Amino acid sequence: MNDITVRPMRRDDADTILAIYQAGLDSGDASLETQAPTWTEFDAGRLPEHRYVAVDDSGTALGWIAVSQVSTRRVYAGVVEHSVYVDPTQQGRGIARLLLTTLIAATEAAGIWTIQSGVFPENVASLALHTRAGFRVVGTRERVARQHGRWRDVVLLERRSPVII
Incomplete structure (x- = not known):
């Protein structure tokens, strides 16, 4: 992990970010979405101050993390x-944990008190990652949507900051 750093996401990361996103979608256990958005759609749907990429020594993006607003209220x-x-090709190296740790610190510094996510129950690695990072299971939305002809459940997770009171 000494050769991996996390930095803010930049516009010139777009192609690599969207390719990594599409590879995750192609796995079938990352999202109900099946097609990565355009960069314009991605950019519009995520808060600019909380987007990060993990890069190797050459500057190649290996993974990303970003947040979306839950509500305009x-x-x-x-x-x-x-x-x-x-x-x-980079999974299992602790990259997601590094990204999540960075995100937690940044959102707490910005006064964000809850980070939430939805994960398929089949995505055991993601559920374990989130549990280790202090997320708790809030519940399961059963048969919330169909994907590739089968009903999918989504486990709702949240991390309530112990720092923001």
Whole structure:
């Protein structure tokens, strides 16, 4: 991991970020989505101050994490939903954990008190990652949507900051 650093996401990361996103979608256990958005759509749907990429010594993006606003209502200003994706050839190296740790620190510094996410129950690695990072299971949305002809459940996770009181 000494050769991996995390930095803010930049516009010139777009092609690699979207390719990593699509690879995750192609796995079938990352999202109900099946097609990565355009960069314009990606950019519009995520908060610019909480987007990070993990890069190797050459500057190649290996994974990314970003948050979206949960609601435009002011009472939910401190609640975000995150996504984290790692290049399939780089999985198992601790990159997602590094990205999530960075995101948690940055969102707490910004006064965000809750990070939430939805994960398929089949995505055991992601569930374990989130548990280790202090997320708890809130519940399961059963048969919430069909994907590739089968009903999918989604486990709802949240991490309530112990710092923001």
